[in-house]
Amino acid sequence: MEKSRGIFFLSWPEVFQDGVEAVGGKGWNLARLDRYGFYIPAGGVLTARAYQIFAEENDLLEDMAEITQSVNIDNIGEKKIEQKLLLIREKIKAGQIPSKIRDELESGLKGMGLLGEPVAVRSSATAEDPAQASFAGIHSSFLNVTGWESILEAVKDCYASLWTPRSVAYRRKLSLADQDVLPAVVIMKMVEARAAGVAFTCDPQTGREDLFVINANFGLGESVVSGAIEPDTYYLDSSAYFALPRLKAKKTGAKQGMTRTCAGGGTCFVPGGDMASQQVLPDGNIEKLGLLLARVFESLGEGEEHQDVEWAFDGRDFVLLQARPVTALPCYTFDALKNKVQIWSNGNYRDAVPMVISPLQRRVMKDSIDTIQYTSLSEPGYPVPEGFQFSRLVKGRLYCNVSALQWAYYDCSGMLSKDFNPGWGGHQPVIEIEDTDPYKGEIGLERQRRGMKGASLIMEAAANASGTFAEVARSVESLTGSENDQQTNRGTFSNRGTFLLLAILKLNNIYNEKNNRSKVEDETTKKAE
Template sequence: MTNLVIPMEGIREEHMDIIGGKAYSLHRLLENGFRVPAYFCVTTDAYNKFLDCSGLKGKLIIEFARKDFSKMRWEEMWDAGLRIRNMFMNTPIPAALVDTINSQVPKDFLKRAVVVRSSAPGEDSSKTSFAGLHESYVNVAGMEEILESIKLVWASLWSDAAILYRQELGLDIEHSSMAVMVQEMIEGNVSGIVFSTDPNNANKLTIEAIHGLNKGLVEGDVEPDRWQLDKFSGSIVQHIVPSSRDRIVSLSEKGTLMGSIPQLLSHKTPLTTDEVKQIYEMAISSEKIFGLPQDMEWTIINNELYTLQSRPITNAQNNEKQWYISLKRTFENLKQLRNRIEQDLIPAMISEANALSGLNLHKLNNVELATEISRRQGIYQKWDEIYTREFIPFAHGMRLFGQVYNDVIKPQDPYEFVDLLADSKLLSVQRNEQLRQMAELIRNNTALRRKVENGILEGKFKELFDNFMDNFGRSPYVTEENDIIRLILEFGFAPVSIGANSKDVKKREMDFLSNFKDEEREWASQLLDLGRASYRLRDDDNIYLGRIEGQYLSSLREGKIRLAERGIRYEIENSEVIAALFNDSYIPPVKPIQENALLKQKATDRQIQGQPAGKGSVTGIARVINENTDLFNIHAGEILVCDSIDPNMTFVIPLAGGIVERRGGMLIHGAIIAREYGIPCVTGIPDAISIIKSGDEVTVDGNLGIVVIHRH
């Protein structure tokens, strides 16, 4: 009979490939006398049988054929992971497979709370460590919940972080499989981790401990006490006390709960000296068994030390994997990040941009201007790094909400959750509303339109225009008043309204929240609020960053104007602008023009598969955006074709009949703003701006993710 389930006592060495590294490591420790919670394994045979019997394997093959993983950006990878997860959750485990698993599961496991953990082949081996990349589910009870959690663990094989990490290591992504370990739930009084060799110092061993369950520690939500020991003698070198012991993770009716720690425990060190010694001896013994330094999770209950898992410490664990783990953020972590962004970072960005805008560049001599350009470049680079480090990870707020929404609602459309998030008031939409108001003034007023066309601004129009330029007039794309006036005149031909996405938002919100018990509903409501903030800031933060970039580009533009007066009218690097301003006799080299081979492609009809990002279908004339100034040439109803859209250029979106982007993903800026306006949008079209030419007739099918180029 196929090994679908193997109990702890039935594991043999030949089972390693079908139970995975995590389960087999516990088997080795058990053989050597370690205290391990009882467990059984659902093997990779069960995973593969599920794919074959349910028809899911064919759907995965179609998904893999969409686009080569190696050519996907992280947003596209997350979209793929979301779609696959939704497939798993909407695919029932066939009854025959359920019966087989049921018959092989040790019956005493159905009477207790368990932890459902991943144990993929190759996971936690001597060469790779997937710690933190696959899912685990705590406090699961009953066969129905166990089977549901098993499906979620199977699906976590296809998370964006796991796919990216496998790709980085050159592993076979499409033929990966997953085993699952179902382990007795031990509600320890104290839990923690131990590194038998400190990753930063081979002569030390490090122990981290917290009161309560380990989840708060491994997810980074609870600060631990930390002990560093001499690896060879076991003597304590240092005990680092956390800034506060104020939070604890404990079991709730379903899952776990983060709460305030009892006052008595807040002043109590989690471990005694004897317990530190006991954990030290456990770690050293484990390292001897496996022949490699170990990263172990443990818990203590009733003075008994349990080993929960043990995995090798690898170079991969300490280097490239950390970026992929940063794609996973916990709810508590995201709330803290939101506060930092909204209360500290955004006000600081606004203040810095305002300070830069107050300087009159025309009054600076060339050397002063060169110094100012260099200073502004440094300021922009500083904020760009902060954006990458702080703002991009906050995008996980909408991803986390989407994951929870899909797990609870199980919609056929994996992106249905976005309609709930789109209830936010985006800064780019507020900006476009100001453009619309000015366009309304001239739409039915021929005399005013003629004045505006001739550069005469007065009355209410001038008031609105000045307000717009004060708020949005310095960005990488909005720099010249004449460009904005030309855009407003074009808006006058195209009545614009926000899409009707919000009409049933309240009902969907109620439907979502009604799936949670009373004690969980407040958390679900907070998660929705967090998702909306993440969605809004995903768009708004670029506009704030764009104001700083705009001030940097304004100084560059002033420098180029001065160089043009010296006859330097060709395109040069930014560093050359600074050098030429410092030295009046310096002549920057001319950059050679490189021919793009893609421009030689034969013009023929063709259909291109991308990713659906904005519902609807439209046919129109393409307007390809190759550089910033092309934005102001778009006419109402044209198909906007670009490499990627950032929020600083979305002021033209209301004019577009449809959108085509090279960059892929449902949560990129172009897709977000397209949904706000109800505009058909397809993303993830490779070489879009090279394949499609301005003037081509193009059909954009945002329902199927198809772009058709009609050439006659």
């Protein structure tokens, strides 16, 4: 007999079907993670509709409407306004959850084996976790909630958190109507975390998009999320030609304490301890988590929208607790372009890659073109910012930061921005450069030297092209098997794009190896001099 579908409390597959307007941002993203095969805790979502019925049956709608009319960004800090908000929160906490909602929630949790088990009860507002407004830390969540009555109280506390001065001020600041931000509630099994934290598919401090950043501490992730301690920080290089993210650098934090579950429910902070000086995750697990981040970026972010991920490690596996878009990323660019408008264009790119790029090929295609742009400037000796990316994907199409490219061409070898379009193609706007004589003075001589070296490298590459491509062909053949295995491998690699990816990867490796050898030789020459 087929199980009846929930109305108020939905399982993860049902949450996925109903979407963000019914279950909120946090619940929707968890359902997507579940749908795409990630390991998340058992649980589900009490829908926003349940909150609406709760408000109706407890006669709260009139009070809420009065707050909507009377509270604005200018008077939010006034005592009488704070008193109004306190009163509505107290009414919500004193309210009764209707029996039809209670019964379905109880039955749902029992069916999942969660009734009587410790759970996390977390707010999931309907306007929460989009790219424009994360609502991070605005609404309440409760960990290690034990017992049926405690779960009901935690649900009402989540409802009440919608009406704190901070929550209302946040909505007013973003011009979000109160009726458009309704609280659903995620209820899921507590993870017995040996380690936990947050991770980003970019560097949120610098804006670099070629790095993953992981913050970690022992115990629950609350100590990391709240900023109560200095966590371990791990940096991974996510460049596509490495195939898998590689550990690049790490810093062992002071970890002044850790958050643990308490026997009677809730959590507690335990100061210090012998583990403070230890690295939270071994290197192998850091890279394992890095692979999960790459998958989340591709799945939820579609390779375009960077993700902020909460995770836990239970001693055996990594469990994902939340994922949402990164909402504020600093602009990582050349010093001369900071705080200036960035021009993005698919001119030139659309000639070579005119269609939407297949998800299989997007990451490698983008990083390969970026490698070409980067090394064409760095090889002649120009100091491109480390890890800078000239390209980005927008709805599956490749775009170039022509502001950065125009400046780099000018500062590297003296090309004026007005000469950019004839060489690059298209009709892009040009950046304003005050100095119209790029070759004067010592810096002008350096630009001339780099220009001549760049021309020399192009001629050298042309002369060596046949040998380079022969090496690529041999490498692709070795990857796909011997001639006797070609028919089998063609079944596996039937898409011509796959052969192209293998060739691009090998070209990147060859170029990087030569680049590294060249740098070593240059450093050796400088030391000898």
